[in-house]
Amino acid sequence: MECDVAVLGGGPGGYTAAIRAAQLGAKVVCIEKEPELGGTCLRVGCIPTKAWVQTAFALKEAEESFAKLGVKVGPAELDFAAANAWKAAVVKQMTGGVASLFKANGVEWVKGAGRFRDARTIAVEGAEDVVFASAVVATGSYPLRPPVPGIDSERCVDSTGLLAQSDVPRRLVVLGGGIIGCEFASIFRRFGSDVTIVEMLPTLIPQEDEDAAKELLKQFTRRGIAVHLSSQCSLVEETSGGLRVHFGEGQVAECDLMLVATGRGPLVEGIGLEEAGVEFDRRTGIGADERRRTSVPHIYAVGDCAGYWQLAHTAFREGEVAAENAMGHDAVIGDPAVPRPIYTDPEIAGVGLTEREARELYGDDVSVGVFPWVANARAVMQNETVGWVKSIHESRYGELLGLVMVGPHVTDLVEAGVVALDAESTVETVADGIAAHPTLSEAIKEAGLVALGRAIHLPPKRRAAAGA
Numbered sequence: 001m002e003c004d005v006a007v008l009g010g011g012p013g014g015y016t017a018a019i020r021a022a023q024l025g026a027k028v029v030c031i032e033k034e035p036e037l038g039g040t041c042l043r044v045g046c047i048p049t050k051a052w053v054q055t056a057f058a059l060k061e062a063e064e065s066f067a068k069l070g071v072k073v074g075p076a077e078l079d080f081a082a083a084n085a086w087k088a089a090v091v092k093q094m095t096g097g098v099a100s101l102f103k104a105n106g107v108e109w110v111k112g113a114g115r116f117r118d119a120r121t122i123a124v125e126g127a128e129d130v131v132f133a134s135a136v137v138a139t140g141s142y143p144l145r146p147p148v149p150g151i152d153s154e155r156c157v158d159s160t161g162l163l164a165q166s167d168v169p170r171r172l173v174v175l176g177g178g179i180i181g182c183e184f185a186s187i188f189r190r191f192g193s194d195v196t197i198v199e200m201l202p203t204l205i206p207q208e209d210e211d212a213a214k215e216l217l218k219q220f221t222r223r224g225i226a227v228h229l230s231s232q233c234s235l236v237e238e239t240s241g242g243l244r245v246h247f248g249e250g251q252v253a254e255c256d257l258m259l260v261a262t263g264r265g266p267l268v269e270g271i272g273l274e275e276a277g278v279e280f281d282r283r284t285g286i287g288a289d290e291r292r293r294t295s296v297p298h299i300y301a302v303g304d305c306a307g308y309w310q311l312a313h314t315a316f317r318e319g320e321v322a323a324e325n326a327m328g329h330d331a332v333i334g335d336p337a338v339p340r341p342i343y344t345d346p347e348i349a350g351v352g353l354t355e356r357e358a359r360e361l362y363g364d365d366v367s368v369g370v371f372p373w374v375a376n377a378r379a380v381m382q383n384e385t386v387g388w389v390k391s392i393h394e395s396r397y398g399e400l401l402g403l404v405m406v407g408p409h410v411t412d413l414v415e416a417g418v419v420a421l422d423a424e425s426t427v428e429t430v431a432d433g434i435a436a437h438p439t440l441s442e443a444i445k446e447a448g449l450v451a452l453g454r455a456i457h458l459p460p461k462r463r464a465a466a467g468a
C-alpha cells in the first residue's frame with residue numbers, strides 16, 4: 001500500500017498529524033496496534049483519569065457544599081461500578097470520535113503493530129507493507145519501573161493497572177509524587193482509600209512553582225493523605241493480605257495496592273528506527289528539530305516518543321507542525337507558552353516561568369502578586385476558597401512572565417495566561433483589562449493588580465501577606 005504520509009501511532013500526536021496531513025490533501029495511513037484510536041491519552045491517560053476526577057469532584061460537592069448551598073440529598077456515597085461505567089462511556093465516546101474524524105477526513109487506519117523495514121517502508125503485523133513519501137513517528141511512551149526488590153508483585157500496578165481496578169483499595173501506596181501520582185492520590189483519597197505517597201525528592205510535583213507544591217502538600221495533609229518526601233522505596237514484600245512497602249530510614253507502610261508512578265520513558269525500541277536510520281536515545285527519545293524533522297529529513301517525530309513535555313497538548317501541536325512540513329509547508333514549533341495543568345484537589349495550573357525561574361533570569365527586576373480565592377466572590381459562592389493566583393512579571397518593561405494558580409477550575413482558567421504570554425502582553429494588559437464579574441477569571445486580573453501594588457479587593461496589609 002502506498003501513501004504520501006504514514007503515521008506510526010494513533011495517539012494525540014499521531015492522529016493530529018494524520019488529520020492535518022489529510023486536510024492538506026495527502027493520502028494518509030495511520031498504523032495503530034490497539035483496538036481503539038486515541039493512544040495513552042484517550043484510552044488510559046488524560047481522559048479516564050479526568051472522568052474519575054469528575055466523580056471525585058461530584059463527591060466533594062455533595063460532601064462539602066450541597067447542604068451549605070441549600071441542597072438536601074442523602075449522604076454521599078461512591079458507586080464505583082457506576083463511576084467505572086461512566087469512565088468507560090467517556091473513553092468510548094472520545095476514541096470513537098477520533099475514528100469518525102479519520103473517516104470524515106479520509107485517513108486510512110491500518111490495524112496492527114508497525115515497524116520500519118527501511119526509510120521508505122513500514123511493515124505491519126497482519127497487514128500489507130506501507131510504502132510512504134513521508135512518515136511521522138508517534139509511538140508514545142511506557143511506564144518506567146524503578147529497580148526495587150519485590151516491585152514485580154501483581155499488587156504493584158502502573159496507571160493503566162490502577163484504572164482497570166473494579167474495587168477501591170482500602171489502603172493505597174503511591175510511589176512517586178509527580179503529576180500522575182498526585183492526581184491518583186487525590187482521586188482515591190476522595191474515593192475513601194487510606195493513601196500514602198512516597199517520594200524520593202524533597203517536594204511533590206517538583207517541576208512546578210514551589211509555592212504551588214507547598215500548597216498541595218498542605219491541602220493533601222489536611223485531607224489525610226500521608227506524604228513522605230525525601231524517601232526512597234527500598235523493598236516491597238507480599239504479606240498474606242497485601243503489601244508491606246519499606247522506604248526512608250526504616251519506615252514501613254502496609255497497603256492493598258501500590259501505584260508505581262515514577263515516570264515514563266519514550267517508546268523507541270522495537271519499531272525499526274535503526275533500519276530507517278533515525279537517530280534516537282533510549283532515555284530522551286527521538287531527536288527532532290523545531291520542524292519535528294528527525295535525522296532522516298522525510299521522517300518526523302512527535303509527542304512522548306520525541307518529547308520533553310510528555311503532554312497531550314504539546315503532542316497535538318507537534319503533530320500539526322510535522323504534518324504541515326511533510327506536505328511541503330514551512331512550520332515551526334517556536335517557543336509557545338505551554339500550560340501545565342494538574343488535576344488534583346485543589347487543582348494546579350501554571351504557564352510561563354515559575355517564580356524561581358523568573359528570579360534566576362531577571363534577578364531583582366521581578367514583581368509578583370498573589371491574590372487569594374477567599375477574596376473572589378465567585379469562589380466564595382462556590383465554597384471553593386482554597387488557594388490563590390500568582391502573577392509574575394519583569395518590572396523594567398512590565399512583561400508578563402508567568403502565571404501560577406492553585407484552586408477552583410484553574411486548569412480551565414490557565415488559557416488566559418497562555419494567550420497573554422503568547423501575545424507578549426504586559427502585566428497592565430491583564431490588570432487593566434476588564435474581567436467579567438462575578439467570575440473566577442477576575443482573580444487573574446486581581447493578581448496582576450497586586451503585583452502592581454494597586455489591588456482593590458485586598459486590604460493593604462493582605463497585599464503583602466497574600467499567599468504566605
Ligand SMILES: Cc1cc2nc3c(=O)[nH]c(=O)nc-3n(C[C@H](O)[C@H](O)[C@H](O)COP(=O)(O)OP(=O)(O)OC[C@H]3O[C@@H](n4cnc5c(N)ncnc54)[C@H](O)[C@@H]3O)c2cc1C
Nearest residue numbers: 009011012013033039040041045114140303304310311312
Ligand atoms: C495516567 C495518565 C494521565 C495523563 N493525564 C494527562 C493530562 O491530563 N493532560 C495531558 O496533557 N497529558 C496527560 N498525560 C500524558 C498524555 O497521555 C501523553 O502525553 C500523550 O498521550 C502523548 O501522546 P502521543 O501521541 O505522543 O503518544 P500516545 O498517546 O502514547 O500514543 C501512542 C500510540 O502509538 C501506538 N503504538 C506504539 N507503538 C506502535 C507500533 N509499533 N505500531 C502501531 N502502533 C503503535 C500506541 O498503541 C499508542 O496508541 C497522561 C498520561 C497518563 C499515563
